[in-house]
Each structure stands twice: as C-alpha cells, then as structure tokens.
Amino acid sequence: MSRPAMTDNNTLSDIVSDILSQVKSRGDDAITELTERFDGVQLANLKLPQCALDTAQSEISDSVKSAIDMAYGNIKQFHQAQFPQDVRVETQPGVVCELKHAALDSVGLYIPGGSAPLPSTVLMLGATAQVAGCARKVLCTPPDKNGNIAAEIRYAATLCDINEIYLIGGAQAIAAMAFGTQSIPKVDKIFGPGNSFVTEAKQQVSTRADGAAIDMPAGPSEVLVIADAHANPAFVAADLLSQAEHGRDSQAILVSNSESLIQAVITQVDNQLSQLSRKDIAGDAMQNGRYILSKDLAQSIEVSNQYAPEHLIVQVENARDTLSDIKHAGSIFVGQWSPESAGDYASGTNHVLPTYGYARNYSSLGLADFMRRYTVQELSYQGLQNIGTAIMDLAQAEGLDAHRQAVAIRLEGRK
C-alpha cells in the first residue's frame, strides 16, 4: 500500500529558500523581478484593481455564474453549520474554565494558475474564511502573459468578499504573504494548493518563527473506490478517471471482492479514457493505479483503512452501513449517486483534504482551520482556596517555588 515516493529534492529546497530570502529582504522589488522572470509579465501594480472585480460578473456566461453561485451557497451552508460552541465548566466551586473561539485575523489564500482557472478552490478557501469571519482575506494567484486573471476566479472572489487580490504566483507569493512586503500584508495562515515550488515554500515558512501557519501538508491527489458486484462499472471507471486526470502522480485504486466487476471496470476505463481531452495525463496516472481483489467487503474496508485515502468512494449494496467500520479517509462518498466530482465542486463539503496517507493524522479542511481556540479561567477567592493546596503540592513536587508562592501569597494575604 505504499505510495509513489515524493522525492526529497535539495535543489528545489535551495531554489525556494533563495526566493524566500529575496522576498524577505527586498520585498516588492523582488516580487516584481520574480514575476517577470517566472510569469513573463511586467506588472506596474501587484494588486488587482477594484474595477477588475466589479466587471467580473459581466465577463462570464450565465451558466458558469449559476454554477459558481450554487456551489458557493452550498459550501457556505455546510461550513456555517460547523460553528463551534464555546464551553464553560465550573470544575470546582469558584473555578470557572472556558474554551472560546475566534476567527483568525488575516488569512492568505493561494490559487494556482495553469491551463484552466480554478474558481472552485477560491470558493473552498474563500467562503470558509468568510463564514469564519476573518477580518482580512488576501488572495494570490499568478497572472497570465497579459497580466490578467480569469474572470471566473475574480467572480468567485467577489462572492467571498475578497477584495485584496495580488497577481503573484509560486514561492514568491507564499513568501509575500508569510513575511509581508511594502504592498502585501503579512498573514497569520496560508491556505491552498500549488505546484512543487508552492508546497515547498509553504513548508519552509511554516517552520520559521517569522513565517506563517499553513493549512496542511501537501501530496498528490488520490481516490480509493470500494465496490462490490452491485456497482455500476461505468460509474466506477468514471470516478477513477476523474481522479487520474488531475495529474500524472495521481493515484486511483479500486478494491473489490468481485473479480467480474474489476474486469468490467478495466474495460470501461479503456473505453472512457480514449474520449478524454486529458487522456495522456489520465492514462499515465492509471499506470500507477491498482485493481485489488479482496476476499470480502470487510477486507476491502481493511485495505482502505490501511491506505487512508484522501477520497473514498463506497459503491456497494447498503453503502451507508460500511461507515462505522471506515477508520481513515479525508472525505467519504456514499453510494452510486455520489461521485467525487460532487464534493470537488458543488455539494458543500470542502475539497481541500489530507492526502498521501495524512488522512490518518490530519483533518479535512473546515471552519475550524480558520479559527483559533483559547482558554479563559476565573477563580474566586473560594475557588483558589479549593484548589490551592493541589497547586502548591504539585509545584513543590516539580521544584517550582515561585509557582507555589503565587498561590501562597494570595491565600496568606487574606488570613
């Protein structure tokens, strides 16, 4: 069940480290130079002008606008339901302990460039930050050769109340948001996917005291499908391929207790693959894929739990009954009418998920990632009396006099 190795690349690490140093020391000047070098465009302003946001809606088709609107509404609704409850407990008479929640002040959202715009990722990050109530939302995305960004991205940003968009990509964008420059604010936490330069830069700034927190470690996207003889092979094949088209390093795995289903899926994959515009990429990725024959459903689930997939699709009879046995997965798609693309785009769940086995120890992106938890305590004099002896005895056992004294001096003062 081991994944294809992500190569540790010292050259990449050095290049990124150098970019971070340049941005840290020279700010906007370094950004402008790096943008010219990597994106081939000279920018007079790093910040997207407000008018480019105002006109976004008029530049997209009605159908794409409706699609973005529906996805935005569903994502917002699901994340609004995630608001955490504050907690207040009186652990002993006069000892009140509270857990409180607050939105992060400022967040940085990275949206990759490339051949096609990714408005869905703007919504996944932006709507969640908006629901959390983050006061400042900064979005960085690389400009095209003409210094523009896609209208779909601009429109999605306006829905999420994002009005600070910077035309910066790559490691330099991460550096700008982590350290701040003359024109780009330093943020508390950076979110979003990216190429190897972006993910390396996120990792580097996350371990620097002058950097920023990040959402989660990155890895190639992946899906595991558990299917039985009741599954529709065409649906299963379509789900495997929709993962495979993401990139050559994507993993698509089918685990089934039905040999005939596996054979039928293989045939379907071949048929459907030939019709895809990204058939080269998807075909290469399918070479890394696996078709695993299990002895029964329980073993299929065991394989999935061991692999801990980012996306898990369960196309078996009574699919919901499997949920109690599934231990590790970023997001679970239940039954034949729940393709991965539903969650990727429009159902309301977040598509930023732990991959590469991180579903064991990291969470799906959610409202909680845009908030902080902190505690409050308030003791009355009686409360301090009630736990004072315990505090003093523990402080003494740990050899911390002054900790003991901070209680003793208060209790003595009232004697």
Added chain:
Amino acid sequence: MSRPAMTDNNTLSDIVSDILSQVKSRGDDAITELTERFDGVQLANLKLPQCALDTAQSEISDSVKSAIDMAYGNIKQFHQAQFPQDVRVETQPGVVCELKHAALDSVGLYIPGGSAPLPSTVLMLGATAQVAGCARKVLCTPPDKNGNIAAEIRYAATLCDINEIYLIGGAQAIAAMAFGTQSIPKVDKIFGPGNSFVTEAKQQVSTRADGAAIDMPAGPSEVLVIADAHANPAFVAADLLSQAEHGRDSQAILVSNSESLIQAVITQVDNQLSQLSRKDIAGDAMQNGRYILSKDLAQSIEVSNQYAPEHLIVQVENARDTLSDIKHAGSIFVGQWSPESAGDYASGTNHVLPTYGYARNYSSLGLADFMRRYTVQELSYQGLQNIGTAIMDLAQAEGLDAHRQAVAIRLEGRK
C-alpha cells in the same frame, strides 16, 4: 514588542538530523546506544515494566497523590466538555453533507526529564488523549542514571490509562515515535514540550512524509500581565516570577497605566526573588522582562494584542469586561485570584499553549488536537440531478472532462 531571537542553529539541525537517520535505519540498537551516550545508562529493556506502574501509587506521598488526583479530575472534566458535535446538513434536496469526528488512533506523548519530574504535563497530554479515546497512547521520557523514572510520572500515567512507557529521551524518543522501531510503535501525532533537541526533532519529523504530525511549534514560555492601580503588587510580582523561574529565556511583561503600581511591583519582585530556590534563573529571565507604562487600559490591551502572549493575566477592576477586547492570547487569567499556576496545574485548562507569538495563529491544546475531522456525503439520484448541472459546468470551466463525465454518465444512464 519583538521577542528575543531563537537562533537558527545549523549544528543543532545537523545533529538532530543524524539522530533521526540512525533511529530510522537501525531502530532499537540506535536507541540503546544513544541512551547510553546521552543519559549515561545501559537499558536491558526500553519499555518500563508493568510492575513499575503498579507500584507507583505506593511510592508517592498522600498529599502529592491527592494533588494529582484533583488536577486529573478537573482536566478530564474540562476536556470532556469539549466533545465536538457531528454536523449533518442537506444543502440541496437529496444532497446530504456530514462532518464527523474520530479520535486519532495512536499518539505519542513526550515528557522531558531534568531536575524535577513533570507529572502535570503527563496529565495535560494523557488525560486529554484518554478523553478523546485514542486507542494507543505511548509515553516517552528519559531515564535517570539508574534507569528509573519518577513515581509521580508513573502514577499520573496510570490515571490516564497509559501503559506503554518507554525510557527514552531527546531527539531519539521523537524519532522512535515518528518512525517506529522493533519495540516502539509508530504514532500518528507527537505531543509535548522538550529541550532544543526535542523541539528540533519534532519540527523535522513533522515535515517528513514518513514522520508524524506534531502538536504545535515550540518557543520559550511567557506571561504578560495587564494591571491597573487596583492590582495587588505582591500578586503581580509573584505571577511574573512564576513565569521567570521556568528558564532564562522566559519572558515576563507587565503593562500598566499606573506608574506607582509598576514601581511597587518592581520592589516586590526584588523582595520575592531573593527567596526563590531558582533565583538565578528567574533573575536572569527578569532581565529580559519589560515594565511598560501605558496611557490607559485600552492601550494596555492594545499592547497585549500586539504581543499575543502565551499567558495573559488581567488584574484590573472589572477584569471580565476586558475579555471582549482581547484578541490574541493562549490562555487568559481573569482577576486577582487567578494566578498562572492555577492553569499550569490544577484548574482544568490545558497548560500546553501557543507561545512566541503563535497565539495569533495557533490554538491552545485541547480535545480537538487528539481528534480528526472528516466529511461524508451521500447524494440520491434526485440530489445529483439538482446539483449535476452546476458540477458539469464548473468541471468544464476548469477543463476537467472526466469530472464532468462522472456526472454525465450517471444522469444519462437513467434517461
């Protein structure tokens, strides 16, 4: 408001990286050698025998036992109240999205060694893991010269149902839990404080795909006290000193709008300092301390928000009224009867907190850190019809054919 720099130390990084490599490649043999070298003890068994747990209670005084029991009860009660609610939302008819929570499978808890045992840290990590329901809890702590660990630590561990204790300290302990060895299980996430080798090792394993997640970045402990003319200078001084005695790099800061209060606190610090057993350490730390005169309470709060202290003590008239203006702090102690030592030991709040400015973007340790969040979605055929067009239009806008096809093939199949 800048903090004393934590020096980036390439030598430290190399030493730790070498220790990780040794443990990764040679497992238990490397651990045994490193323990002999660093802790000066040859261990026949890395694992603490069960009998050493069984006898712990009989080896400690009744007063320390009572103190540990009370702290354990309060910590457990406060963290039990933090159980998150699962979420279920039907975002569109037939489109059900859920957020679910599960305990991490296996966690590693690191307890530093040194001059005095730290049972309180065992409780902060162990009771929280126990409440979360983590199936496997591994504790590592360095042995003393005789190969033993303090009875207080063993007793606290038994309360938390920890029965796997390994006599390993330093970077080698972090490596053992991150990678696993012949006798030590690989864990999903590592928690706990430590010296510079431990914190460097935690940072390194947290960025390796074969490593483990960690609780939060580390830094020197710190307190900021906001006080006004109504505060008791002896209490304020005791609180500053109880922070200062942690280590020479600890920071203790007083912000007050009352010059006479500041003067009185300085006098009290001098008086109380001379009576402390750790007066050398606390005295050195107070050299890094600051006494800041503000023009009013609002400015005191502004200073604190900018500093984002790990511990914030508010000793002003009507202290609770300040809470709505306080933005960044790991844990807030309200009023004169709430010394930091209450939260360090026994009130019920967790003493593992974001320091070094990380209170801006990281959370106080809590139940959530021992759990994972994941999502589930289930669409009916009608549900897929309702959002299918939006999915297909977005997939097309992003140039992802196969994503579109996974919906189209399902909807066409029923026509």
